[in-house]
Amino acid sequence: MNFDFGETEKAFCEKIRGLFDADSRAALANLESGDVNDIRDATMKWLMVLGEAGYLTPGLNDGKNSVGLTAIQESLSVISPALYLTVEVTARIFGRLVAVYGTPDQKDEIIPSLQEGRLIGAVAISEDAMNIENDPLNTSAVNNDDGFLVFGSKGHVVNGPIADWIAVAAKTGDGLAFFLVKKETEGLSIGQRLSMLGYGGLAVSRVSLENCPVQSNYIIGPFDGKEQLKTVRMWEDQILTVSSLGLIKRSLNAALTFAKGHRSGNKPIIAYQEVGFKLAEMVTLFQTARLLTYRAAWMAETGDREATVLAHCAKVFCAESAEEVASHALQILGGQGYLSGNPAEEAYRDAKYLQIAGTSSEISRMKIADGVLGDG
């Protein structure tokens, strides 16, 4: 097993980190109080910058999670949790869906713009009473003259209010397909941006379709079975796992800086054993989470037969560690930590999303158990 970074990967990560100075990081943090237009403007600006730097291309064509991809994602996840998710949903979920399963014409129309950072994508699968594990899709599509009419509603869609394209999963007479719907298509309605516990700079909304026409050349599929849905969910889980690493690192950095600089009882609080032990626990969780994430990436890259189980282990462990590390960080920051707008307080709120979204912690544990029993 070898998941060391090469010189090229290190230089690429350094380049991504170097794109964001202190002012741009502060502006991104302020997006939590911004409106949908602010979020779209900031996202378009950063997508172009990241596109030019080559961030939007890795993993697109082969759809494979890998160590190198994980490394560059980690660089961005530490800088801004919300921008990271917006960008990853655009490139590594919507973009990959088109690049891996789309037709040559769909790829020609969408992928070059996406790689240059000129469009925002969203993927709408889950419904109010449907997650991928349990229930069939209610959203459906029926033939009309030159394509399909799509009907249905998706409760939460990341990038819904700011997306140029939304890939909507729906059942057809022949199976399941993704319908590529352009914004402002007749019959597509985007709900109000949802107010959430965390990921404040993210634009999430309900997406509904009523008699929404989609021409046959904008359909990916139909497919038999759920294989493609499972693949998309695997991409999403990997993105969420790396987001957990970003939250852990942000909390740890905030706590370390504070513990060294803040004095109480005439000494920096890091000198108190109880504070030191908390930091030790946080570092241990960070290092373990990171090892597990990169091991899962390495197993996916090398096609190891236990790659899926490891990916679920990493998702659960990292998401739950993100909450634990953020909680320790808040405790170290004391009264200051309890105030809004510091990285530990944000991470504490953000972390819950990572346990709910994608394959939830409960379902991940079931899948790990199935894998242990040889059924995964």
Ligand SMILES: Cc1cc2nc3c(=O)[nH]c(=O)nc-3n(C[C@H](O)[C@H](O)[C@H](O)COP(=O)(O)OP(=O)(O)OC[C@H]3O[C@@H](n4cnc5c(N)ncnc54)[C@H](O)[C@@H]3O)c2cc1C
């Ligand atoms: C902020 C946000 C953004 C989102 N963005 C998107 C998006 O862009 N696109 C998209 O398609 N979806 C999106 N979702 C939906 C998300 O993927 C689902 O919320 C998630 O899959 C959980 O499904 P659910 O909310 O329907 O919960 P439910 O499936 O109703 O589950 C409720 C609880 O029951 C547990 N549970 C359910 N089934 C089982 C089972 N079989 N075994 C054990 N426990 C079980 C769950 O773990 C959970 O704790 C988003 C959700 C949120 C909160």
